[in-house]
Amino acid sequence: MIDLKPSINFWHDLKSNQIAGLWLFLGSRKCLKIVHPSIFQLLFWGVVAAGVNTLYSWMVAGQTGAFNPQGLVSYALWPFIALIVGIFLSQRMNNTRLMLVPAILWLVLDSNVLLLQCFLQYLGDHDYLNFLPDDVYNFLPTLFMIFFVWQSLAVIWVFSRELKWPWWERALIMFATICTLVVWQMSVKEQPIWKVSDLPPTISEDVFYAQNDLLKKSLDAVQLGDFSQTHWYFLGVAGDSYDAVFSSEIQRIKSQFDTRFGTFGRSVQLVNDPDTGTKIPMASQTSIQLALNRIGQQMNRDTDVLFLYMTSHGLENHFELENAPIDLKQIDPNWLRSALDKSGIKWRVIVISACYSGSFIPALQSDNTLVITASAADRSSFGCNSQADYTYFGRAFFDQAMREKMSLHDAFIDAQATVTKWETAQGFEPSEPQWSLGKNMELMLPQLEKHLFPVANTIIPITNNVASTDAIQP
Template sequence: MTDPAPNSTIPAATPALDGLPGSPAALALLWLATVFAQFALQFVDGATYAHVSAALAPGSLMVLSAVVAGVLLGDRAPTARLIGFALLFLLVVSLIRAVAVAILGVLPEAVERLHLFEAFCALLFLPAGVLALRKLAPMWRTVASASAMALALFAATSWPDTRHGIERALDPLFASNAARLPRSLVYEVAPDQLFDSQQALVDREVDANRAPFNATDTLVLGIAADGSQELFAREAGEALGRIEGRYGARHTSGLLLSNTENDLLRTPLATRANLVRTLAKFTAGRDPSKTTAIVYIAGHGAMNATVATRLPTDDELRPINASFLAKALDEAGIGKRIVIVSACFGGSWIPALANRETIVMAAAAPDRTSFGCDDTRRLTIFGQAMLEGPLAKGAPWQQVFAAARNFVAHEEARLNVEPSDPQSYVGKDMQAVWSEPAKVK
């Protein structure tokens, strides 16, 4: 009996895939490894929270892409090895990024804007590339492969623009004329325009708000890192005004760093890079050791002493945290510091910031949440307690914080929620600043 003729519609196994893992057990272990790698990356990047979906999605997308590629090849045999290749690729890239962050610490701004998950969306071009290699003549396979790689690279680096363009194009299909919302400003601003303008914005704002040269100066920084809520920019902005009034405008320089939509292209973004730029610009030509920096941070906090740092589009930026703030102030040569953290788990900032010349006031204990993070409010509960109490009257910081603790305790008892337990720390050389009234100059 003769062997049946081979089925011409089923291609031979792909030699290039030989040696790649393809057993169910190996693929399961690889997938779990990618999930753990994505969780680790979130913490290496300083993420405020560990997002389960963000950890599961990249590996799952790889598997889906490889399965579709196998279907297009018309043969189930190489599909498992395609999955193995895709997961190995994800794992290697994740490790490379983790090592880069560990070595460089702060990645360049352009790298921070390249979202890892969005880069992997480019692998959706894999099935199309496989189909091209399956159907085209040899000469055109090389052209198709090169084009697919170039297109994938372009998609990975310009995905935010592409996504926003698609959303704008499809908008008329999903919104009636009677119920259209105003088009969001942030979708109209190209990422390059937004980020490339930051140095000029910092220079302009510092020059416009810097007090004349004095023997002693006070720098007030308001940081509204979470651009998804206008509440935090309102609170940080109001803190600037109240604290400037406390010390006198002639000796006080105030600047707001904000990621909210209303502040785009008008106020510097609340990023690590802009924090460093602002301190460098302010201290240029001055004696920073005689400067008191007062930093008011408003946002969503986490137990690892970070605040969520993101644009109104929910695009995550490298988070601002306690250790980075301490390092930035040290490198700028700033002497006395007063840091107010209006965020959940704010007490977790104290260990990294504590020194002889620092005061820290935080909205909550390291393991407690604070309350009032609602855009229908003008201020959070802690922000209201701090800014509408005796602060504006020049009362000592000790009295301001004690009054704030009492107000917060009363409000939380009324709401029947677990007490946030606001925390404070006073360095040895800051006892007089803590206990004496402000001297308006």
Template sequence: MKSSQVIHCWRVLAALLITTVLFGCAELSPTNPEAQQQSMTLERQQDAQAVRDTATPATGRRVWFAGFAMSSASTAFQNDMELVSSRLSELGGPVVKYEDSNGQQTGRLRYPFATPATLAEAVQHISSHAGPDDIVVVFISTHGNRKILGVNAAHKEFQPMTAGELSAALAPLGKRPTVVILSACFAGSFLPELQGERRIVITAASGERASFGCQPASRNTFFTEGLFATDFDASKSLSQLMAQAKVEIARREHVLKFPNSEPQMSVGLKVRWLAERPLKDWFQPGNEINDAPPVAPLSLLGDAGKNAYRKYQSEPSPRAFVISSGGAGQYAVGTTPKDASLPSDPAARALALCNRRGLADCRLYAVDDRVVWSEH
């Protein structure tokens, strides 16, 4: 871990300790029977409201929002969830919401507790009520590590949610168009388990990078603020908003001398229309184009990816270059890897290295001087 990341982590831990001393005793916890009963009551109320909201047939699509702030360690996580929820409400169409949070709550709960169990239950309710063409947005903001999402309530750590558990929890959504957004460190490590042909997965960082803005008193994480607060425009598509956010987040990280978090976006083949449709038009029925125009692969590359490709072109054969939809480039040269656990074939090794970094949609672009890119 680089020194800037270490300093960042120590600052978070020190501030968290102070916050715990000041507020920990007064906070409601899932381990408190009365608080747990309050949480279950709020869950039932949310589902009853969803049933009322869907009692009248919609003329177009509905958007279903399942938002989870899974950690009390920072105010940013609940703020993130509320920001995304408010942005969806501003789109002008019917939005049905399940909102859960472990944010600092005293006296009476405002939201049900955000746990793997309440997430799975909310998704199950959505799968029961939503139409086959409705759009589902699942948003999670919390601390994270490789293949895990932290669960912290009343400043007490609970069993984290693994990539496999999240994948299983989302399975009832079936073939419904789904957008999964993870605002957490190392969130790209979830991509292999979550990617699907009818699913868009957006992560705050690659599988090997931290994300930032989660100090105890933060307003929002850098990622969620960049995607939904800074210059947000509902006439833009998710793809456009993500491209805009990546530039803003990288600029902010550079100013603070933080390493780039490398936010990722994976788009399933059958929801490319959703990634390219303006958010304000999400509620319109039909007219999906599953076979969007081909993408010029090199146009996907960010500045670092373009630099990597220039270096690749000067390397001797055999060599191979891989591109991710997140704008990163990865290449391998020769048949003798430094890491003996990696394949000797440069194409297979470049793909393995890209996947190891937790990058989205790693695809082979070139072998030596031959372009081998495929849209599928």
């Protein structure tokens, strides 16, 4: 016989029911000795559970979309079933107060599980879980699905043990519950509480017809180098359209190079961003190759230098280009090296900001090249967040170090230390930015930098002690 505790007052019952829910999670019959059922507790936990589930659905939807009442009705099926089970048990045991217990216990446990899930979703949305191995991170949704199944089975488990049901009855009810869960999941997966309409991405007619003129105008504006002096040329590539940080970063860095480093009239930006489709040419293999070819034609190849900056998401040997619905070819190290070689550009400073960008170094390094990457070949980089103006590396290297230091090497050392400090503070595995300097570029770079930092170099001599074509971590 289940001996339920009488209701004392709302707050005392609330505390007891919270503890009972935690015991239920452990599958302990102790929850039945702690729970204090009442209609007010049922209503309170029902509102809390509905609110937390709505919050989680809103977060998963990216804080966009519209409230979907059908999703909330679908969710309410489970506490309703628990209430029916309670009615059945109360009649079977001739104990009317037992009627609310299954529903209250289920709602308490569901509210707590969903609060934890909301917290982890918040951490994931703000890149605070990037320190987790990919397998662990990807398993989290499955783990919480297991929790959802268990909270229903746990109610049956504790009651069946307390009431000493025969094993076959326990197995039959649990099997029926699992089948109901599967059918329910298949039926309502398209009906979340917060629903985002799945509209296919589109390219407007204005963007479609503007792109050819934008690219031609941008490339035609690249000025011919003065053969009497050294010039720096800048090419910036923002690869992904779905994270605005890459577009913002390229536009800010191009402006910085044009105003501070004298590349005005010798700079090109290629950006994948739905907001710039009628203003800036898109980034693709074709536009990158054409931009490199144009710069190679206009520069003095013996004395001028290209600064190529590419920022996007990435995988090993993969720099992502995305501008839906266009099916863009992706960038791999060998293609990029081939594109640079075809352009005829001799002196190259290449900076790549993406996860696993260090994997590009072996293909890109040469005697005449400096390669800098935001991460090692087996590491992620961080800060790819649409609310940010720069990635971690972009801010540390361009927005901070390049404004203060008077050589690329000093700027890299400073940015490397800054990024490591930020990542350590966030609990991330350090990305380990890389530096690879060719032997000819080692000799040439101090002379080239005099034209990148013209004022500072008249006062402060530039020295560079790095003498290796291998990727190193100074």
